[in-house]
Amino acid sequence: MIFETVTTTGGCRSYVIGCEATCAAALVDPELGQIDRYIARAARDGLRIRYLIDTHTHADHFSATQQLARQLGVPVVMHTSSPAPFVDLRLRGGELLVIGKLRVQALHTPGHTRDSMCLCVEDRVLTGDTLLIGGTGRTDLPSGDAGALYESLFEGVLRLDPALKVFPAHEYKGRSHSTIGQELAENPRLQKSDRSAFIEMMRSLNLTMPTHVTEALRTNMTGGKTVAQMLSEASAGVPFMSLGELNARIESRSDDLIVLDVRERDAFEQGHISGARLLPRGQLELRVNEELTDPTRRILVYCEFGRVSTLATATLRQMGFHGAVALDGGMEAWREAGYTVKAGKEP
Numbered sequence: 001m002i003f004e005t006v007t008t009t010g011g012c013r014s015y016v017i018g019c020e021a022t023c024a025a026a027l028v029d030p031e032l033g034q035i036d037r038y039i040a041r042a043a044r045d046g047l048r049i050r051y052l053i054d055t056h057t058h059a060d061h062f063s064a065t066q067q068l069a070r071q072l073g074v075p076v077v078m079h080t081s082s083p084a085p086f087v088d089l090r091l092r093g094g095e096l097l098v099i100g101k102l103r104v105q106a107l108h109t110p111g112h113t114r115d116s117m118c119l120c121v122e123d124r125v126l127t128g129d130t131l132l133i134g135g136t137g138r139t140d141l142p143s144g145d146a147g148a149l150y151e152s153l154f155e156g157v158l159r160l161d162p163a164l165k166v167f168p169a170h171e172y173k174g175r176s177h178s179t180i181g182q183e184l185a186e187n188p189r190l191q192k193s194d195r196s197a198f199i200e201m202m203r204s205l206n207l208t209m210p211t212h213v214t215e216a217l218r219t220n221m222t223g224g225k226t227v228a229q230m231l232s233e234a235s236a237g238v239p240f241m242s243l244g245e246l247n248a249r250i251e252s253r254s255d256d257l258i259v260l261d262v263r264e265r266d267a268f269e270q271g272h273i274s275g276a277r278l279l280p281r282g283q284l285e286l287r288v289n290e291e292l293t294d295p296t297r298r299i300l301v302y303c304e305f306g307r308v309s310t311l312a313t314a315t316l317r318q319m320g321f322h323g324a325v326a327l328d329g330g331m332e333a334w335r336e337a338g339y340t341v342k343a344g345k346e347p
């Protein structure tokens with residue numbers, strides 16, 4: 001078996017499980033920001049990814065399974081109770097996935113979430129957020145249930161072979177893995193084997209919310225896009241102009257450029273780039289035909305931080321303004337660079 005751990009942001013871990021004999025592989029808990037890394041790792045190991053598995057609905061990172069599934073043409077696998085509409089293969093507890101000569105068995109282990117699974121393969125178990133090294137997954141996020149976690153642990157995972165290696169979906173201290181036996185002996189959360197005491201302990205943890213929890217749940221549960229994805233997709237099809245280049249063009253008074261400010265009117269009047277025209281992003285599609293009559297013109301679009309202008313430039317290009325360019329940076333960076341700012345209404 002080829003087995004590789006990929007550490008991603010905030011202590012999250014993804015795993016590549018590959019069959020040496022057939023080069024088939026599964027990727028477990030991939031994160032959106034690391035897509036190129038997974039594909040590169042699999043290629044380096046001579047593996048072809050056949051399955052994209054999420055051990056559960058993640059609340060703390062953006063799952064890459066849906067996007068990788070589209071890119072690679074392979075199925076997304078989750079537990080049958082997953083709310084995500086893009087899951088192609090829904091497993092029930094006890095079922096196996098065949099990856100070349102490997103057999104990966106799913107155990108349904110609700111508690112951290114209702115759809116949590118652990119995955120057993122050969123000498124190890126990928127425990128998702130059900131069992132962590134020296135800890136357990138939290139049970140205070142949507143669909144979490146401390147009583148269910150107790151049963152999943154004490155009547156499920158912890159009854160597995162004590163020699164099985166434990167590979168969790170999170171590890172904050174850089175430890176590679178532990179074993180079921182080690183966790184039974186040392187994990188402080190497992191020392192209360194009384195159900196009500198365990199539930200009480202889980203309830204009293206008082207953990208802070210993970211960052212981006214709303215956005216992670218929204219995208220992971222619906223298959224919708226993150227804000228960063230929207231921006232990166234827009235910027236992939238848009239050329240940019242540097243602040244210095246724009247400043248030089250304004251100073252040389254080469255008037256081949258329409259400079260378009262897509263912020264709101266009050267921001268424009270407080271300070272804009274000299275010669276700019278105002279067309280707020282919210283009105284772009286509705287007013288574009290009056291404001292920009294020549295689709296062959298070169299149009300430089302800017303906003304406050306350089307994000308909304310990227311989206312606006314992508315929209316303009318979709319509408320046929322192939323000369324639309326986004327400013328690399330926004331008004332904030334323009335001011336910081338010390339370039340001239342003009343206040344007041346449009347001329």
Ligand SMILES: [Fe+2]
Binds near residue numbers: 060137
């Ligand atoms: Fe989780």
